[in-house]
Amino acid sequence: MNQELKHYIEKNIFPLYTRYYSHGMLHIHQVIHNCLYLAKYYHLDLNKAYTIAAYHDVGLSVSRENHEKESGKIFKKDQELQKFFSDAEIEEMKQAIEDHRGSRKEPPRNMYGKILSDSDRDFNIEILAKRQLATSIKNYPDIHTFDEHFERCYSYMTKRIEGFGHFNLWTNNPHFIEQRNQFEKNYLDKNYTKEIYQKEWERISADGTIEKIKNYYLDY
Ligand SMILES: [Fe+2]
Numbered sequence: 001m002n003q004e005l006k007h008y009i010e011k012n013i014f015p016l017y018t019r020y021y022s023h024g025m026l027h028i029h030q031v032i033h034n035c036l037y038l039a040k041y042y043h044l045d046l047n048k049a050y051t052i053a054a055y056h057d058v059g060l061s062v063s064r065e066n067h068e069k070e071s072g073k074i075f076k077k078d079q080e081l082q083k084f085f086s087d088a089e090i091e092e093m094k095q096a097i098e099d100h101r102g103s104r105k106e107p108p109r110n111m112y113g114k115i116l117s118d119s120d121r122d123f124n125i126e127i128l129a130k131r132q133l134a135t136s137i138k139n140y141p142d143i144h145t146f147d148e149h150f151e152r153c154y155s156y157m158t159k160r161i162e163g164f165g166h167f168n169l170w171t172n173n174p175h176f177i178e179q180r181n182q183f184e185k186n187y188l189d190k191n192y193t194k195e196i197y198q199k200e201w202e203r204i205s206a207d208g209t210i211e212k213i214k215n216y217y218l219d220y
């Protein structure tokens with residue numbers, strides 16, 4: 001990887017996620033990790049994979065519904081990136097960022113969009129518990145107990161798993177399919193999943209994170 005590019009992103013893009021929790025650096029690092037794995041697997045450019053993962057959710061600061069397009073605009077406007085990529089590469093990466101939403105019906109327009117979209121999935125119950133509980137706390141301020149939040153989160157996910165069959169993966173990468181199948185199987189074991197969510201709830205209750213989710217972080 002180009003170290004100058006990496007430093008530029010660490011210094012200038014990562015701080016844009018400071019006020020986000022579900023879409024904060026825990027998520028961004030996870031997406032970067034996944035995206036680099038897939039880029040290596042498919043012999044793609046690691047600098048491009050790292051960069052699209054780093055920028056993919058920055059548009060949340062502009063609009064929630066349209067954040068992929070907004071992320072694409074912020075990415076394209078960043079003049080510094082012209083030092084590292086050609087115009088054609090920037091266009092390809094912009095399309096990948098714009099196409100990352102998991103609920104999208106048509107395939108992303110290029111391979112970078114496919115690896116980014118697959119990398120954006122949470123096939124890890126611990127991470128999903130953090131992100132989903134935070135979203136629930138933010139969006140349902142009238143719910144106060146763990147059980148109510150958990151039941152909401154759980155029924156949402158099980159409907160997605162059972163209703164649509166498997167979570168879609170554009171690359172069908174064998175390692176990701178394995179992770180997804182394991183994740184879905186474990187998740188459907190409700191007692192197992194509830195224990196993980198309960199632990200997370202206790203942690204965020206004890207350390208003040210719940211208050212921060214309500215009053216400081218900007219995601220929803
Ligand atoms: Fe996103």
Ligand SMILES: [Fe+2]
Nearest residue numbers: 027056057120
């Ligand atoms: Fe994301």
